[in-house]
Amino acid sequence: MLAGKKILLAVSGSIAAYKSALIVRLCIKEQAEVRIIMTESAKKFVTPTTLSTLSKHPVYSSFYKDNSEDWHNHVALGLWADLLIIAPASAHTLSKMAHGLCDNFLLSVFLSARCPVYFAPAMDLDMLAHSATQKNIDLLVSRGNHLITSDVGELASGLNGKGRMAAPETIVNILREHFKTGIFSNKKVLITSGPTYETFDSVRFIGNHSSGKMGYALALLFAKKGAQVVFISGPVKNYPKHPHIEVIKVTSADEMLETCKNQYLDINFAIFAAAVADYKPSMPFDKKHKKDGNPLNITLIENPDIAQELGKLKDETQIHVGFALETHDGEASAKEKIKRKNLNLIVLNSLEDPGVGFGQDTNKITIYDRFEKKFPFELKDKKEVAQDIVKIIQSYA
Ligand code: C5P
Numbered sequence: 581m582l583a584g585k586k587i588l589l590a591v592s593g594s595i596a597a598y599k600s601a602l603i604v605r606l607c608i609k610e611q612a613e614v615r616i617i618m619t620e621s622a623k624k625f626v627t628p629t630t631l632s633t634l635s636k637h638p639v640y641s642s643f644y645k646d647n648s649e650d651w652h653n654h655v656a657l658g659l660w661a662d663l664l665i666i667a668p669a670s671a672h673t674l675s676k677m678a679h680g681l682c683d684n685f686l687l688s689v690f691l692s693a694r695c696p697v698y699f700a701p702a703m704d705l706d707m708l709a710h711s712a713t714q715k716n717i718d719l720l721v722s723r724g725n726h727l728i729t730s731d732v733g734e735l736a737s738g739l740n741g742k743g744r745m746a747a748p749e750t751i752v753n754i755l756r757e758h759f760k761t762g763i764f765s766n767k768k769v770l771i772t773s774g775p776t777y778e779t780f781d782s783v784r785f786i787g788n789h790s791s792g793k794m795g796y797a798l799a800l801l802f803a804k805k806g807a808q809v810v811f812i813s814g815p816v817k818n819y820p821k822h823p824h825i826e827v828i829k830v831t832s833a834d835e836m837l838e839t840c841k842n843q844y845l846d847i848n849f850a851i852f853a854a855a856v857a858d859y860k861p862s863m864p865f866d867k868k869h870k871k872d873g874n875p876l877n878i879t880l881i882e883n884p885d886i887a888q889e890l891g892k893l894k895d896e897t898q899i900h901v902g903f904a905l906e907t908h909d910g911e912a913s914a915k916e917k918i919k920r921k922n923l924n925l926i927v928l929n930s931l932e933d934p935g936v937g938f939g940q941d942t943n944k945i946t947i948y949d950r951f952e953k954k955f956p957f958e959l960k961d962k963k964e965v966a967q968d969i970v971k972i973i974q975s976y977a
Contacts, residue, residue, distance in 0.1 A: 581610065581756040581759055581760060582607055582610035582611065582612040582752075582755060582756060582759060583610060583611040583612065584611065584612070584613070585612045585613070585662050585663065585755075585759055586612070586613045586615075586660055586661050586662045586663075587607055587612050587613065587614050587615075587661065587662065587663050587665065587755065588614075588615050588616075588617065588657065588658075588660070588661035588663070588664045588665070588689070588693070588695075589603060589604060589607075589614060589615070589616050589617070589635075589665055589667065590616075590617040590618075590619075590664065590665070590666040590667075590686045590689065590690070591616065591617065591618045591619070591622040591626065591631070591666075591667065591668065592619045592621070592622050592666065592668060592669055592670040592672070592673035592686065593619055593620075593621025593622045593624065593625065593670050593672070593673075594622075594625065594668040594669075594670040594702040594703060594745070595625055595702070595736040596625075596667075596668035596702035596744065596745035597622045597625035597626045597668055598625055598626045599667075599668070599745060599747075599748050600616075600626060600631065600667060600668070600748075601626060601630050601631060601634055602748035603665075603667060603748045603751055603752060604616065604631060604634040604635050605634055606748060606749070606752040607752060607755070608634060608635065608636070610752075610756075614634075614635040614637070615635065615637055615640065615657065615660070615661070616628075616631045616632065616635050616637070616639045616640065617639070617640045617641070617657075617685060617686045617689055618631065618639050618640070618641050618686075619641070619673065619684055619685075619686050620641065620684070621670075623641070628641065640657065640685055640689075641685060642684075642685055643685055643688070654685060654688040654689045654692055655692045657689050658689045658690075658691075658692035658693035658694065658695075659692075659693075659694060661693060661695045662695055662759075663695050663696050663697075663698065663755065663758060663759075664689070664690065664693045664695055664696070664697045664698070665697075665698040665699070665700070665728075665751070665755065666686070666690070666697070666698070666699040666700070667698075667699070667700035667702075667728070667745060667751055668700055668701070668702035668745045669699040669700055669701045669702065670701075670702065670703060671701075671703045671707045671708075671710075671713050673686065673687075674699070674701060674713065674716050674717065674720070675712070675713070675716045677690055677699070677716075677720060677725075678715075678716035678717075678719040678720050679716075696724075696726065696758065697724075697725045697726065698725070698726040698727075698728055698751075698754065698755070698758075699720065699725055699726070699727060699728065700728040700730070700745050700746050700751055701713075701717065701727075701728075701730050701743075701745070702730060702743065702744065702745035703730075703743050704735055704736070704737050704739065704743050705735060705739055705740075705741030705742055705743045707743070708730060708742055708743045709741075709742070721821075722821040722822070723823070724803075724822055724823040724824070726754075726758075726804060728746045728750070728751055728754055729746065730742055730743050730744055730745060730746065731744040731745070731746055731747065731750075732744070764802060764805040764806050764807040764974075765805075765806030765807070766806070766808075767806075767807045767808070767848040767849065768807065768808045768809075768810065768846055768847050768848050768849075769799075769802045769807045769808070769809045769810070769847070769848065769849040769850075769851065770809075770810045770812065770840065770843055770844065770847045770849070770850045770851070771795050771798055771799050771802070771809060771810070771811050771812065771850075771851045771853060772795070772812050772813070772836060772840065772851070772852050772853060772854035772856070772886060773792045773794070773795020773796065773798075773799070773811060773812070773813040773814070773816070773853045773854050774790055774791075774792035774795060774813040774814035774815065774816040774854055774855070775787050775788045775789070775790035775792075775814045775815065775816070775854070775855050775856075775857070776814045776830070776831065776832050776833045776835075776836055776854065776855075776856050776857045776883075777814065777815055777831050777832060777857075778832055778833065778857045778859070778860035778861060778883070779831075779832065779860075779861065779864040780861050780864055780865070780869075780878070781864060781865035781866075781867065781868050781869040782865070782866060782867050782868050783868045784868075784869075786857060786859070786860070786861065786880075787815075787857065788855050788857060790814070790816075790854070790855035791816060791817070792813055792814070792816035792818075792853075792854075793940075793941065793962050794853050794903075794943065794962055794965070794966070795811070795813065795851070795853035795854065796816075796818060796819070796820050797962045797963045797965070797966035798851055798853060798966045798969065798970070799811045799820045799822075799825050800820050800822060800825070800966075801963075801966045801967060801970050802824075802849075802970065803820070803822040803823075803824035803825050804822070805970070806824070807824065807849075808824055808826075809822075809824055809825045809826065810826050810828065810843045810847070811825050811826065811827045811828065812828045812830060812836055812839050812840055812843065812854075813827065813828070813829060813830070813854070814830060814831065814836065814854060814855075814856075815829070815831060828843070832857075832860065832883075833856045833857055833860065833883035833884060833886065834860075834883070834884065836854065836856065836886055837884050837886045837889060840886055840889075840890055841889070841890070841893075844890060844893060847898060848897070848898060848899070849898070849899045849900075849901070849973065849977075850887075850890055850894075850898065850899070850900045850901070851900075851901045852886060852887040852890075852900070852901065852902045852903060852921075852923075853903055854886070855905070856883060856885075856886055857883055858882060858883055859880035859881065859882060859883060860880065860881060860883050861878050861879070861880060861881075862878075862879040862880065862881045863879070885921065887900065887902045887921040887923065888920060888921045888922070891921045891922030891923065892922070894922055899924045899925075899973060899976060899977060900921070900922065900923045900924055900925075901923060901924065901925045901926070901927065901969070901973060902917060902918070902921050902923040902925075902926045902927070903926070903927045903928075903929070904917050904926055904927070904928045904929070905929050905931065906928065906929075906930055906931065907930075907931045907932065908932070910928050910930045910932075910946075911928070911946075911948075913928075914926045914928040914946075914948050915948060915952060918948060918949075918950055919950075923950075924949065924950060924976055925947055925948065925949055925950075925972060925973065925976065926947070926948050927945050927946075927947050927969060928945065928946045928947070928948065929943055929944060929945050930944070930946075933959065934959075940962075941961060941962055942959055942960060942961055942962065942965075943959070943960065943962050943965045944957065944958065944959040944960070945957050945965055945968070945969070947968075947969065947972050949976065955968075955972055
């Protein structure tokens with residue numbers, strides 16, 4: 581998978597720097613071309629000779645070769661790479677990357693690289709947990725850099741917690757996945773997400789508790805895999821940020837349908853993760869409705885079914901994925917909906933399972949295809965669930 585790929589590995593000063601030798605070895609074993617950048621402090625933890633021997637190429641550290649006037653071209657190196665990975669990324673290097681500082685060779689390459697950038701933080705647990713570091717990580721991720729999350733375990737300080745650099749095998753797996761994802765580059769993905777709010781009067785609405793976390797995780801994953809994502813979301817707390825994600829905020833089901841139709845033209849994949857309100861008040865009041873001591877009867881009428889409406893526009897090349905959140909008869913409902921809504925795949929979550937439902941960070945899903953093939957999964961974090969869903973979509977694309 582990595583054969584012939586040009587990987588630029590930047591090593592900064594953390595005890596985890598010794599593990600970078602293993603990353604190089606694993607990449608070289610798969611016939612990747614590897615070049616190494618080291619900060620001065622990284623050299624205290626692993627020698628340049630180790631890394632140059634393993635990568636079969638001199639290590640880059642300063643702007644000038646052997647203290648001569650002959651300079652290393654950081655722009656050329658940034659353009660050469662198919663991928664830049666900073667591993668380990670120390671708290672200091674992270675913060676400089678986040679704020680655009682450029683006082684060493686690593687940072688100048690980071691700023692001039694046009695390729696995807698991954699970074700694997702490694703530091704003591706309190707340094708990682710500090711709001712300054714977390715803000716820096718968020719900033720880097722919001723600009724499209726890919727975070728390789730740190731592991732939990734024993735740290736060099738003797739403390740135990742989150743901060744260890746991800747294992748070299750994990751890192752190399754992520755790089756492999758990255759190069760496997762060509763299938764989504766230049767593809768356009770429409771995702772509906774979050775709840776819809778249906779106006780009752782000028783200050784009230786009927787809605788539901790959807791947090792939009794599943795749609796959020798899917799949008800980021802597709803974007804990281806190179807897709808252009810149109811994210812059409814009802815009102816939620818957090819919207820995904822990524823250069824490949826266009827967020828369109830809507831409120832009601834009617835508005836969501838209208839926006840989906842306008843965006844649908846050149847869509848390759850449509851994922852209907854929104855918890856669209858099935859009903860809306862037939863005659864919303866213009867002003868705030870005042871109570872008058874009498875019971876209030878509101879007539880609710882059905883909202884349009886967005887997945888079903890877009891299913892009518894779908895051609896053979898487009899892939900539609902729907903969700904079904906059921907309290908009972910899940911399998912039968914999923915099979916009925918996949919046909920009625922002209923979906924290729926449906927993701928069923930059953931509210932009977934613990935850890936499943938609105939606002940939860942976890943989900944337990946079963947995916948069905950049109951031929952009733954079934955893919956059951958364990959209870960997992962929604963980010964991992966998104967990976968399972970995307971893997972299945974990938975195999976049907
Ligand atoms: O019929 P039900 O609401 O269970 O179907 C769920 C699936 O259909 C989800 O993918 C949801 O996003 C989509 N849906 C929709 N428009 C609706 C209702 C549901 O797109 N009005």
